[in-house]
Amino acid sequence: MSETTxxxxxxxxxxxxxxxxxxxxxxxxxxxxxxxxxxxxxxAVTDFKLKFFGSVLGYAxxxxxxxxxxxxxxxxxxxxVDLGNGVPFYGVMLLMxxxxxxxxxxxxxxxxxxxxxxxxxxxxxxxxxxAIPTSVLLTALMNLGLNLVVVIIFLMISGGEVRWTxxxxxxxxxxxxxxxxxxxxxxxxxxxxxRDVKPIWEVILQILFYATxxxxxxxxxxxxxxxxxxxxxxxxxxxxxxxxxxxVIDPSQPTAAAAIGGTVYLLIPAGIMLFVLLxxxxxxxxxxxxxxxIL
Amino acid sequence: xxxxVPAIVVDGxxxxxxxxxxxxxxxxxxxxxxxxxxxxxxxHALRDVSFDVKQGEFFGIVGRNGSGKSTMLKCLANIxxxxxxxxxxxxxxxxxxELGVGFNPDLPARDNVGINATMLGLSPKEGRxxxxxxxxxxxxxxxxxxxxxxYSSGMLVRLAFAVMIQVDADILLIDEVLxxxxxxxQQKCYDQFEVIRRxxxxxxxxxxxxxxVQRFCDRAVLLEHGNVTEIGTPLLISNRYQELNFSxxxxxxxxxxxxxxxxxxxxxxxxxxxxPKDTIVIADFGGDRYGDQRAxxxxxxxxxxxxxxxxxLPAGKTCAAVFRVLFHERxxxxxxxxxxxxxxxxxxxxxxxxxxTGVFEAGDEGHFRVYFENVFAxxxxxxxxxxxxxxxxxxxxxRERLRSVMITGTEETDALVWVRHQVAMTxxxxxxxxxxxxxxxxxxxxxxxxxxxxxxxx
Numbered sequence: 001m002s003e004t005t006x007x008x009x010x011x012x013x014x015x016x017x018x019x020x021x022x023x024x025x026x027x028x029x030x031x032x033x034x035x036x037x038x039x040x041x042x043x044a045v046t047d048f049k050l051k052f053f054g055s056v057l058g059y060a061x062x063x064x065x066x067x068x069x070x071x072x073x074x075x076x077x078x079x080x081v082d083l084g085n086g087v088p089f090y091g092v093m094l095l096m097x098x099x100x101x102x103x104x105x106x107x108x109x110x111x112x113x114x115x116x117x118x119x120x121x122x123x124x125x126x127x128x129x130x131a132i133p134t135s136v137l138l139t140a141l142m143n144l145g146l147n148l149v150v151v152i153i154f155l156m157i158s159g160g161e162v163r164w165t166x167x168x169x170x171x172x173x174x175x176x177x178x179x180x181x182x183x184x185x186x187x188x189x190x191x192x193x194x195r196d197v198k199p200i201w202e203v204i205l206q207i208l209f210y211a212t213x214x215x216x217x218x219x220x221x222x223x224x225x226x227x228x229x230x231x232x233x234x235x236x237x238x239x240x241x242x243x244x245x246x247x248v249i250d251p252s253q254p255t256a257a258a259a260i261g262g263t264v265y266l267l268i269p270a271g272i273m274l275f276v277l278l279x280x281x282x283x284x285x286x287x288x289x290x291x292x293x294i295l
Numbered sequence: 296x297x298x299x300v301p302a303i304v305v306d307g308x309x310x311x312x313x314x315x316x317x318x319x320x321x322x323x324x325x326x327x328x329x330x331x332x333x334x335x336x337x338x339h340a341l342r343d344v345s346f347d348v349k350q351g352e353f354f355g356i357v358g359r360n361g362s363g364k365s366t367m368l369k370c371l372a373n374i375x376x377x378x379x380x381x382x383x384x385x386x387x388x389x390x391x392x393e394l395g396v397g398f399n400p401d402l403p404a405r406d407n408v409g410i411n412a413t414m415l416g417l418s419p420k421e422g423r424x425x426x427x428x429x430x431x432x433x434x435x436x437x438x439x440x441x442x443x444x445x446y447s448s449g450m451l452v453r454l455a456f457a458v459m460i461q462v463d464a465d466i467l468l469i470d471e472v473l474x475x476x477x478x479x480x481q482q483k484c485y486d487q488f489e490v491i492r493r494x495x496x497x498x499x500x501x502x503x504x505x506x507x508v509q510r511f512c513d514r515a516v517l518l519e520h521g522n523v524t525e526i527g528t529p530l531l532i533s534n535r536y537q538e539l540n541f542s543x544x545x546x547x548x549x550x551x552x553x554x555x556x557x558x559x560x561x562x563x564x565x566x567x568x569x570x571p572k573d574t575i576v577i578a579d580f581g582g583d584r585y586g587d588q589r590a591x592x593x594x595x596x597x598x599x600x601x602x603x604x605x606x607x608l609p610a611g612k613t614c615a616a617v618f619r620v621l622f623h624e625r626x627x628x629x630x631x632x633x634x635x636x637x638x639x640x641x642x643x644x645x646x647x648x649x650x651x652t653g654v655f656e657a658g659d660e661g662h663f664r665v666y667f668e669n670v671f672a673x674x675x676x677x678x679x680x681x682x683x684x685x686x687x688x689x690x691x692x693x694r695e696r697l698r699s700v701m702i703t704g705t706e707e708t709d710a711l712v713w714v715r716h717q718v719a720m721t722x723x724x725x726x727x728x729x730x731x732x733x734x735x736x737x738x739x740x741x742x743x744x745x746x747x748x749x750x751x752x753x
Contacts, residue, residue, distance in 0.1 A: 015300070021383075
């Protein structure tokens with residue numbers, strides 16, 4: 001910049017200061033948040049439209065799937081294994097667990113392969129790389145929204161009532177979405193380098209399904225082994241689900257804070273969530289410029 | 296003063312890729328061999344590339360396969376980050392590396408246009424507003440709600456191109472999407488390029504089609520092995536490009552000749568009763584072979600005017616195409632023929648033994664040589680020699696594209712042949728005066744055309 005005015009070479013008879021910053025290469029977030037949003041939304045809406053494309057019942061499947069699983073588990077745990085009998089709102093709580101876990105597994109499991117599924121975009125267009133895992137999360141959120149409507153209807157049928165604490169629901173969903181986004185960022189770039197991420201994550205999801213109070217309640221675990229119940233609640237997903245059950249379905253269910261043994265202990269799942277989010281973002285940001293080259 | 300500032304400045308950009316010799320793709324491999332460093336080859340795709348593109352310029356990026364032009368394009372499009380050096384882009388740049396990015400076959404055109412427009416940088420609202428213009432340009436009114444998988448490839452291309460030109464950008468980066476669609480649509484695209492060009496937008500066109508470069512570009516850069524070979528006018532760039540191609544091909548043929556000798560042994564066992572002195576030529580270009588091979592084409596090539604084998608021949612001189620046939624059994628009146636095709640597979644020339652050729656006994660050889668005036672335009676030509684039992688009969692041996700020759704020349708032509716000619720141009724004014732404007736070319740052509748003209752001028 002300093003020598004521009006005196007020592008202009010014939011090839012460059014212009015002020016280089018006018019050029020502005022050089023290209024930075026592909027990034028995770030890009031420079032234009034509006035474009036980021038448009039892209040994520042366009043990708044998500046496409047996915048949403050395509051999901052049940054060609055099936056006779058179309059979108060109804062998105063609602064039927066959790067309901068069918070719910071039906072099976074409900075029969076098993078009330079008629080075969082005596083786990084749900086006597087628990088108020090067991091059916092709705094089971095359904096809530098299934099719906100939330102469905103969201104969790106769709107958002108994170110779908111994120112694993114999302115970058116390589118969208119390879120043609122990544123290799124041919126300059127756009128914020130994070131838009132792709134974000135779109136997966138958005139699609140999952142759309143499905144969750146519809147499924148939650150079913151849960152509410154069930155709740156009403158089972159004799160639940162509208163309460164002020166329902167206001168917690170959107171915040172809890174946002175918390176869970178942030179957790180999913182952290183995992184999504186981590187596994188999506190991980191998969192680009194190591195294809196084993198996919199089977200590994202499938203196993204982890206399986207474990208999480210049983211390690212989270214989905215078809216059982218945390219009170220059942222507390223009765224058997226109080227410390228195990230607390231450890232189960234360290235899982236951010238379990239904490240969110242428990243709070244959801246308390247706030248939305250049945251106030252007699254312990255809050256997440258009560259289940260974990262004190263509000264202070266909530267820092268553990270919160271810390272895990274934040275850690276995953278930060279590590280996920282940092283990893284994604286670091287890898288984003290190379291994704292097009294490695295794929 | 297802003298016009299003096301280039302739209303794009305590429306300043307000393309280098310980009311290399313590490314190609315691992317052994318791709319470590321799973322954690323298990325990592326875990327089992329934690330200390331194994333598979334090593335990698337470094338591919339220098341771009342080395343210290345610098346050029347400027349002025350505002351409103353139609354600029355070509357030219358190079359052969361592997362020259363680094365695609366990497367350059369991806370760096371400009373901000374898909375790859377450059378290792379060193381800087382790229383400055385003034386204004387909004389849209390890159391069209393492929394038509395129809397994000398097209399989904401299961402969705403109708405209406406949805407796809409929206410998605411594609413969003414990908415290319417329009418807001419969804421703007422995309423909807425321009426939908427009609429897009430469909431108008433693509434001429435697809437009747438198919439708006441048809442799923443893309445039911446579109447013909449031509450319709451797809453039209454739709455994609457129509458979306459592309461609707462995108463607002465100051466700088467367009469286009470990768471070889473010119474030659475698409477049917478002729479009428481191609482013309483429409485070319486017209487559109489003219490419009491874009493006149494509208495003052497800066498366009499970068501990445502291509503290896505010299506005709507496009509000459510037609511549209513103001514300037515171009517020629518890349519070779521990641522280096523800038525030349526920056527200049529389209530004509531200069533095309534000439535340098537042709538040179539590069541010729542020299543490279545000549546080298547490749549020389550290398551191919553060596554391998555042909557090395558692989559001689561393979562032919563030995565398969566021949567029914569070949570003599571030891573024979574050399575079976577290996578086709579340069581892997582053409583098909585037909586016939587029962589009771590007589591075999593054992594050698595073929597091109598000769599210059601002095602009768603010496605050549606891999607490249609100058610245009611405009613006499614030359615010869617030659618092949619030898621070894622007979623493994625007695626054949627009466629075999630028929631020899633050869634065809635020469637250009638790189639576009641047009642048959643440029645065919646010749647055959649006109650009369651009865653007599654009896655060839657087992658072990659005899661037939662040499663077939665065609666002398667001809669080389670009027671071919673600069674290009675690569677392939678010879679397909681054949682020998683038949685009788686004219687129009689079954690093939691004894693027919694080897695497609697057995698040998699090739701590069702014709703080089705200085706004459707600029709996009710025609711198939713370059714015939715020696717003279718150009719005479721006269722202006723006849725209304726007042727009756729005549730004025731010769733041009734009179735150039737081969738003088739003897741005119742002399743032959745008007746043998747009497749020197750004696751009785753008009």
